[in-house]
Amino acid sequence: MKKKTLLTISFIEGGAVMVCELVGAKLLAPYFGTSVTVWAAVLGLTLGGLTTGYFFGGLLSRKYGKNLNLLFNILIIAGVLMILMPFIAVKVMTFTMSWDLELGSIISLIVFMVPPLICMGMVSPVIINLLTSDIEGAGNNAGNVYAISTVGGILATFLMGFYLIPQFGLKMPSIVIGIVMILPSILYSITNNRSKSLIIFTILVLSTLVGFTEPIIYNNQYKVLYQSEGILGQLKVVDHPSYEINESNKIGRALIVNNTLQTYVDVEHDFEYSLWNWAHYMPTVASIYPEGSKVLLLGLGGGTLVKQLTRLGMDVSVVEIDQRIKEVSLKYFDLDIHTKIIIDDARHFINNDTQQYDIIIYDTFLSESVPEHLLTKEGFQNTHNLLKDGGMILTNFYGAIEGYDGRAARSVLKTFRNSDFKTKILATPGLESSRNLIFIASKKDLLFNNTRFESINFSEIENLDYLMLPLDNLDMNGIEVLTDDKPKLSKLYNKIANQWKVNYN
Numbered sequence: 343m344k345k346k347t348l349l350t351i352s353f354i355e356g357g358a359v360m361v362c363e364l365v366g367a368k369l370l371a372p373y374f375g376t377s378v379t380v381w382a383a384v385l386g387l388t389l390g391g392l393t394t395g396y397f398f399g400g401l402l403s404r405k406y407g408k409n410l411n412l413l414f415n416i417l418i419i420a421g422v423l424m425i426l427m428p429f430i431a432v433k434v435m436t437f438t439m440s441w442d443l444e445l446g447s448i449i450s451l452i453v454f455m456v457p458p459l460i461c462m463g464m465v466s467p468v469i470i471n472l473l474t475s476d477i478e479g480a481g482n483n484a485g486n487v488y489a490i491s492t493v494g495g496i497l498a499t500f501l502m503g504f505y506l507i508p509q510f511g512l513k514m515p516s517i518v519i520g521i522v523m524i525l526p527s528i529l530y531s532i533t534n535n536r537s538k539s540l541i542i543f544t545i546l547v548l549s550t551l552v553g554f555t556e557p558i559i560y561n562n563q564y565k566v567l568y569q570s571e572g573i574l575g576q577l578k579v580v581d582h583p584s585y586e587i588n589e590s591n592k593i594g595r596a597l598i599v600n601n602t603l604q605t606y607v608d609v610e611h612d613f614e615y616s617l618w619n620w621a622h623y624m625p626t627v628a629s630i631y632p633e634g635s636k637v638l639l640l641g642l643g644g645g646t647l648v649k650q651l652t653r654l655g656m657d658v659s660v661v662e663i664d665q666r667i668k669e670v671s672l673k674y675f676d677l678d679i680h681t682k683i684i685i686d687d688a689r690h691f692i693n694n695d696t697q698q699y700d701i702i703i704y705d706t707f708l709s710e711s712v713p714e715h716l717l718t719k720e721g722f723q724n725t726h727n728l729l730k731d732g733g734m735i736l737t738n739f740y741g742a743i744e745g746y747d748g749r750a751a752r753s754v755l756k757t758f759r760n761s762d763f764k765t766k767i768l769a770t771p772g773l774e775s776s777r778n779l780i781f782i783a784s785k786k787d788l789l790f791n792n793t794r795f796e797s798i799n800f801s802e803i804e805n806l807d808y809l810m811l812p813l814d815n816l817d818m819n820g821i822e823v824l825t826d827d828k829p830k831l832s833k834l835y836n837k838i839a840n841q842w843k844v845n846y847n
Contacts, residue, residue: 348469351417351526352487355465356494361519362424362462363388364502364573365512366455369428372576372601373435374447376711377839378832383447384455391456395463402464403471413468414527420461425520428513430454443836466491503573508666511571567595567674574664575600579674581609588617588799597644597670604707605644605675608799613676615798616646620738620770620778622800623809624703625650627736627768627782629795631700638695638728640688640716641705642667645677652678654795656701660684661691689715692724700730704737711839712739714831717754718824722761726785734784735763740838741777743767743811750835751779752816757824758783767811775838779811 367376367384374380399416406412431454438446466487473483506515568579578598583591587606594617597605608615616622624647628637633655639647642662651658659682662668668685671677684691688706702725706713715721717737725735735758742748751767758765763783770777782788790806803809824831832839 345473347526348472349486349490351413352466352469352491353494354522354526355420355462356491357498358420358424358494358519358523359388359392359459359462359491360495360498361502361515362427362455362458364499364507365427365516366431366451368507368512368571368573368575369431369454370435370447370450373439374443374450375600375602375839376575377443377836379443379836380447383444383451387448387451387456388459391459392463394456395460395465396467398460399464399467403468408472410472410530413465413472414530416461416464416468417523418527420458420465421520421523423458423461423520424523425517427454427458428516508572513571568670570666572664572666574666577664577666577670579670584617592617595644595675597667597675602707605646607644607646607675611798613644613646613674614649616650617799619772619800621646621650622795622797623768623770623778623780623803623806624705624736624738625654626793626795626803627780627790627806628656628701628703629654629793630788630790631656635700636698636730637701637703638697638699639703639705640691641703641707642671642683643705644675645671645681646675647703647705648677648681650795650797658682661686661688663687688713689721689724692721692728695728697728698730698733699728700733702729702733702735704735707738711832712835714824714829715826717757717831718826718829719757719761720826722757722763722783726761726763729785731785732788734782734788737781737783739779739781740835741769741772741779742774742838743769743779743816744774747774747838749821750831750838752818752821753824753831753834754781755813755816756818756821760823764788765813767813768806768809769811770809 363384366388367381370380370384402412431450434450434453435446438450440446441449470480470484470487473487474480502515563582565581566578567581568577570577576599578596580596580598581593582596584594584606585591588594593609594606595609595613596603606617606621607613608617628635628651635656637651637656637658639651639658639660642648642660648658648660661684663686665685668683672679688704704716706716722735729735737754739751739754743751755765755767758781761783763785764787765784766782768780768782770780790810791804793802793804793806796802822828822830
């Protein structure tokens with residue numbers, strides 16, 4: 343076989359590796375989240391799968407010599423496994439999602455992602471062996487193969503991240519790249535009049551049919567209005583009863599990111615009011631400011647908070663990283679089309695904005711994770727510069743403040759204080775595991791005994807002082823200030839975030 347053909351196969355294999363890794367991570371997200379623990383598992387097992395493939399590829403090359411059939415058989419197996427990966431993943435993670443985060447994610451990846459990666463890892467040693475006729479050329483051939491494979495990986499990464507996953511989701515790219523890997527084997531067999539081509543084609547067709555005919559079954563109480571896979575995660579809009587969320591059990595409309603509820607609003611009242619208890623408190627805190635106050639909201643969700651602040655007569659600008667969420671909030675949650683929404687990373691926007699605000703709100707949960715690059719001393723200093731003298735920052739966070747699970751919240755508190763903010767913490771009612779904390783950081787002391795927010799589903803709160811946590815006796819020993827060069831927050835909240843994820847799933 344010609345050298346160019348073999349190098350082309352190497353290019354395809356490199357791209358397939360990155361497709362497999364990215365799809366694997368995104369498949370994992372709805373069940374195990376997007377924390378640094380999950381990404382560590384994905385990256386570690388990607389390298390482990392490739393390493394295993396390199397090893398066995400070398401052994402098989404030595405055993406079978408320059409054997410084209412070996413290469414094409416490996417490509418067939420890799421392609422079929424790639425086609426089936428999204429469907430195997432769902433079956434596996436439905437079983438493992440209640441396991442410990444580390445164990446569940448690792449076992450799941452070993453089952454659905456590692457096998458195709460092992461096959462892909464075997465391709466390069468086999469190609470190098472086919473290209474090499476003397477020992478002097480071994481190094482050059484190895485360098486060419488790995489360089490071209492890496493270029494394929496780079497291009498596939500950009501293409502997947504910027505276009506294919508947002509546009510087509512996860513299943514389609516897996517199926518397409520699987521077919522592309524099998525095609526060289528089909529063409530080779532047809533060209534050489536081998537009957538194997540019919541067998542290969544049958545395997546390809548059956549594998550694809552399995553993929554496309556996989557049934558999606560939902561509980562009949564859950565009406566799925568929208569579903570999308572993207573580089574930022576899986577997005578769903580679902581109408582369902584508010585069991586365990588609201589005492590009335592009325593129908594709510596949910597925005598769900600990676601199988602974690604982000605917004606839940608009252609369908610009966612045209613999506614204007616939240617059915618979540620905690621969502622009543624953020625606008626109540628903000629209501630101590632007068633009409634016309636300028637608000638910067640980081641994180642859009644379904645737009646409930648935008649509507650609440652607008653009813654208070656405030657001028658709201660929103661920064662949202664996911665274009666899909668903007669489109670969903672407009673179409674399914676009846677958000678005003680005139681709402682000022684900027685598609686950008688919140689930290690990037692803060693670093694470059696020059697306007698002044700009365701209130702800046704961090705409502706930036708992405709699935710079960712809080713982006714840790716936002717809650718650092720450097721980030722707070724930039725936000726400090728955007729606040730007016732009497733302004734405040736509100737930050738939504740996990741409910742634990744005491745003990746081991748509360749280390750993350752105490753670190754955020756210490757970071758606020760270290761950034762020259764006077765800081766209070768409001769705790770919504772309930773157990774630490776199910777409540778929310780709202781950090782209130784301001785340049786000056788504020789009073790909270792004159793609120794004015796009203797909602798159909800909850801009683802008006804006239805004085806928030808009784809909800810403020812006593813902070814003087816918190817154990818701050820060993821608690822560090824969060825900084826850009828020491829991103830520790832996700833490790834600190836890992837346990838409580840995982841428990842939150844398991845409860846929702």
